[in-house]
Amino acid sequence: MKLFVKDLTVADFSYLCPKRGMVGESWSVDVTLTGGLDEQNMVLDFSKVKKRIKQVIDELVDHRLLVPTSSASCRWQQKGQTVWVDFETEKGDIYLSCPAQAYALIPNERIDEAAVVEYLTAPLLEALPTNVLDLELSFRAEHLATPYYHYSHGLKRHDGNCQRIAHGHRSPVEVYLNKVRSEAMERYWANRWQDRYLGSEEDLVALESLTLSSQCEASVNSHYGFCYQAPQGCFQLAIPMAICDIIPTDTTVELLAQYMAQQTAELNHYKNVEVVAYEGIGKGAIAFCQIGET
Ligand SMILES: Nc1nc2c(c(=O)[nH]1)N=C([C@H](O)[C@H](O)COP(=O)(O)OP(=O)(O)OP(=O)(O)O)CN2
Numbered sequence: 001m002k003l004f005v006k007d008l009t010v011a012d013f014s015y016l017c018p019k020r021g022m023v024g025e026s027w028s029v030d031v032t033l034t035g036g037l038d039e040q041n042m043v044l045d046f047s048k049v050k051k052r053i054k055q056v057i058d059e060l061v062d063h064r065l066l067v068p069t070s071s072a073s074c075r076w077q078q079k080g081q082t083v084w085v086d087f088e089t090e091k092g093d094i095y096l097s098c099p100a101q102a103y104a105l106i107p108n109e110r111i112d113e114a115a116v117v118e119y120l121t122a123p124l125l126e127a128l129p130t131n132v133l134d135l136e137l138s139f140r141a142e143h144l145a146t147p148y149y150h151y152s153h154g155l156k157r158h159d160g161n162c163q164r165i166a167h168g169h170r171s172p173v174e175v176y177l178n179k180v181r182s183e184a185m186e187r188y189w190a191n192r193w194q195d196r197y198l199g200s201e202e203d204l205v206a207l208e209s210l211t212l213s214s215q216c217e218a219s220v221n222s223h224y225g226f227c228y229q230a231p232q233g234c235f236q237l238a239i240p241m242a243i244c245d246i247i248p249t250d251t252t253v254e255l256l257a258q259y260m261a262q263q264t265a266e267l268n269h270y271k272n273v274e275v276v277a278y279e280g281i282g283k284g285a286i287a288f289c290q291i292g293e294t
Pocket residue numbers: 009010012062063155158160162167251252253254279
């Protein structure tokens with residue numbers, strides 16, 4: 001007997017890629033279980049399927065930075081609860097030092113759907129009762145008709161896992177200029193925030209003050225340093241300036257929508273701008289800005 005649940009949850013995370021750098025991603029999760037019937041004549045009560053599978057995905061990949069530790073581009077080490085990662089990419093090298101719980105260290109050459117399925121299948125089966133004999137997991141990027149971007153960020157004030165300095169999302173954006181949809185501006189934001197790290201100005205620090213690998217020392221003119229202390233520990237990141245956008249505020253979706261609305265109004269001299277900014281799938285913020293002359 002097979003039992004399926006579509007759109008069981010969404011995994012929001014970032015991963016390191018030798019070509020793209022740091023990539024924010026949002027995947028919908030579908031699952032199919034194979035097994036015999038239990039005393040309720042069910043493979044497993046849907047509510048338990050949803051709860052247990054979401055719990056494992058939330059624990060192991062959601063809001064983490066997925067690192068392909070078998071990649072030739074990756075060097076990492078752990079001391080106590082801190083993990084250092086150096087990662088070579090075509091966009092420049094990325095250096096991190098974060099609490100271990102901020103990462104998923106995946107022993108694969110690259111991060112893709114198959115690698116994450118393999119990483120999660122055994123712990124998911126362990127979380128299910130013994131009448132469930134097999135599990136097929138699949139991840140789906142949302143089909144989007146509008147432009148979208150992939151960004152990574154960290155919210156140091158968040159009392160949950162969004163405080164992790166490098167987690168991210170794949171998000172569509174809608175922009176209206178004087179109430180008319182502007183695909184040009186949507187494409188502008190999709191290009192600007194394609195595989196970007198959105199750093200808050202207040203988290204910028206001198207690279208020399210970070211306790212990252214010594215390789216990072218040569219990057220003073222090419223990299224931004226970010227550092228903050230949050231309840232889960234100390235988060236440090238050095239990342240090429242070319243793949244960052246510095247935001248004058250925190251990077252909650254409310255403030256990102258507001259930033260985009262304001263910048264869009266300034267760029268277009270439009271009186272009335274509305275931005276619908278998603279954070280991943282199915283949720284986001286709407287901001288309005290009224291300045292300019294047109
Ligand atoms: N009002 C806001 N709430 C939250 C924001 C925000 O910008 N504005 N941001 C976050 C985090 O960035 C987080 O990545 C959002 O992830 P989400 O998956 O929604 O959070 P949960 O894991 O709690 O939700 P699930 O449905 O369980 O996946 C958080 N909140």
